[in-house]
Amino acid sequence: AETITGGAAHFTYFASARLIDIFIGAGIGMLGIFFTSRKTASTRIPRIMMRPIRNLSQLSLILFSEKDQNSAQKLEVRLAKLRTNMANLRALYDAMLGEIPAKPHLIEYYWPIIYSLQRLAFLLELAAENETESLPKLSERALADLLYLFETLANAAGNLESTSEKNIPHIPGFIGIEQEIQALQKAFQSPRGEKTEDTDN
Numbered sequence: 367a368e369t370i371t372g373g374a375a376h377f378t379y380f381a382s383a384r385l386i387d388i389f390i391g392a393g394i395g396m397l398g399i400f401f402t403s404r405k406t407a408s409t410r411i412p413r414i415m416m417r418p419i420r421n422l423s424q425l426s427l428i429l430f431s432e433k434d435q436n437s438a439q440k441l442e443v444r445l446a447k448l449r450t451n452m453a454n455l456r457a458l459y460d461a462m463l464g465e466i467p468a469k470p471h472l473i474e475y476y477w478p479i480i481y482s483l484q485r486l487a488f489l490l491e492l493a494a495e496n497e498t499e500s501l502p503k504l505s506e507r508a509l510a511d512l513l514y515l516f517e518t519l520a521n522a523a524g525n526l527e528s529t530s531e532k533n534i535p536h537i538p539g540f541i542g543i544e545q546e547i548q549a550l551q552k553a554f555q556s557p558r559g560e561k562t563e564d565t566d567n
Contacts, residue, residue, distance in 0.1 A: 396466075407462035408472055414455050415476075415523040418483055421448040423516035425490050430504045430512075430537060441494055452487055455480060478553040479523070486546045493540060508535035515547070519554060528555050 425444045428437060459480055463473065493501065504512070515532040522529040531551050534544050 407458050407465060408469055411455070411458055411462065411472075411476060412524050412526055414451070414458055415479070415483075416520045417451040418448060418455055418487065419516055419520040419523060421451055422483070422486060422490060423513055423520070425494070426512055426516070427509060429490065429493055429501055431509055432503060445491060445494060448487055448490075452484060455483070475556065478556060479550065482546060482550040482553050486543070486550060489540075489543050489546055493543065502538040502540070504535060504537065511535050515551075519550065522554050531555075 421444060425441070425448060428441050428444060459476060462469070462476075511533050512535050515534065518529050518532060521527075529551070531548075534547050534551075537543055
């Protein structure tokens with residue numbers, strides 16, 4: 367450009383004009399992110415987190431109760447929903463890491479819960495690979511305690527509340543599942559983030 371104009375316009379003129387354009391464009395982009403999507407992920411996580419917890423509850427009921435001819439089909443449906451909801455939750459958490467401004471208190475609060483949910487989902491999937499007849503059958507009281515525990519955790523997730531420890535029924539041969547449920551309960555008792563409005567209603 368300087369050569370074409372015969373040296374009438376110096377290189378610094380074009381360079382400075384280009385840099386100004388870049389900074390203006392970047393500023394507009396940052397403002398757009400700040401005002402349109404900076405809170406989208408963090409406000410949706412509580413509601414989305416409830417779904418895999420309830421999936422775990424339903425999956426546990428199928429695994430450790432009396433089986434019928436439709437149990438295998440029900441199991442596949444619940445496993446598919448669990449995988450989908452866990453993937454959505456993890457993607458939402460990853461999106462929250464890029465929010466502006468960052469929310470370290472929520473990041474620290476959610477991660478132990480999500481990590482424990484991932485481990486518990488993995489353990490229940492492993493249990494589902496066994497022959498259904500070989501799985502222990504819990505009593506109605508034990509199943510009720512287990513379902514109550516998961517529902518309490520789902521409500522705590524949705525409201526960003528801590529919860530007291532509930533009784534974990536003994537699951538013969540699956541001590542790892544019991545331990546992970548205990549770890550999940552403890553994760554909900556950690557210092558929690560600030561309660562945010564749920565915009566996903």
